[in-house]
Amino acid sequence: MTQAVKFTLNGAECAVDLDDPRVTLLDLLRERLGLTGAKKGCDRGQCGACTVLIDGVRVNACLTLAVTVQGAEVVTVEGLATQGALHPMQQAFLDHDALQCGFCTPGQILSAIGLMNEGESGEDTARVREGMSGNLCRCGAQPGIIAAVRQVLRARSGQTG
Numbered sequence: 001m002t003q004a005v006k007f008t009l010n011g012a013e014c015a016v017d018l019d020d021p022r023v024t025l026l027d028l029l030r031e032r033l034g035l036t037g038a039k040k041g042c043d044r045g046q047c048g049a050c051t052v053l054i055d056g057v058r059v060n061a062c063l064t065l066a067v068t069v070q071g072a073e074v075v076t077v078e079g080l081a082t083q084g085a086l087h088p089m090q091q092a093f094l095d096h097d098a099l100q101c102g103f104c105t106p107g108q109i110l111s112a113i114g115l116m117n118e119g120e121s122g123e124d125t126a127r128v129r130e131g132m133s134g135n136l137c138r139c140g141a142q143p144g145i146i147a148a149v150r151q152v153l154r155a156r157s158g159q160t161g
Contacts, residue, residue: 007069009033010079018066025069026050026061029076037077037106041136048135051107051114052076058114060134077106080113089113092152098144104137111135112149122153 002017016032026043029035029052041049043062050061053075080087089109092098099105115131122128128149137145 003067005067005070007071008073009035010075014074016066021065021067023066024062025052025059025064025066025074028066029061035076035078038110039103039107041103041107046136047104047107048111049104049107051110051135053110053114053117056114056117058111058117075110077109080109087113088155089116089148089152092148093145096144096148096151098141098148100137100139100141104135104139108132108135108137108145112145112152115149116153116156120153121157122150123157125150128153 002019003021004015004017006013006015008014014033016028018028026038026040029038030040038052038061039049040062041047045060045063048060051058052061053059054064054069054072080090089112093105093109111132111134115128120127120131125146128146132145132149
């Protein structure tokens with residue numbers, strides 16, 4: 001028996017029939033829908049490489065059953081740019097050279113946007129670092145990542161410097 005799931009994916013209506021109700025959102029995105037931005041890192045919710053937004057909240061797609069997104073709005077890194085313009089967080093990552101190998105970058109960016117949605121201001125580096133602690137970078141780009149996130153958070157809250 002198949003399970004029909006309808007949700008909004010990157011601004012477009014999406015309907016899929018799931019043969020197995022145990023399929024994760026990550027596997028649905030990557031294997032069925034061809035969106036490979038969310039990465040399968042640890043597959044245990046510990047690295048954050050699979051971070052996506054569900055109704056504006058950051059979640060680990062590897063721990064989320066696809067059936068639970070019924071009626072929700074799901075955003076992946078592929079859905080951030082609009083009309084050819086990068087999302088401010090994507091641009092900040094480029095501006096601060098906040099990536100090396102790029103494997104964790106989509107999850108880092110989505111997590112940073114989720115942090116922004118949670119109301120973080122970017123005023124306190126330690127708070128931003130803590131807020132991003134669920135996303136690991138093995139390449140050592142963390143200083144650039146934190147600088148990029150702080151830049152966008154400060155700009156959004158009207159802070160300077």
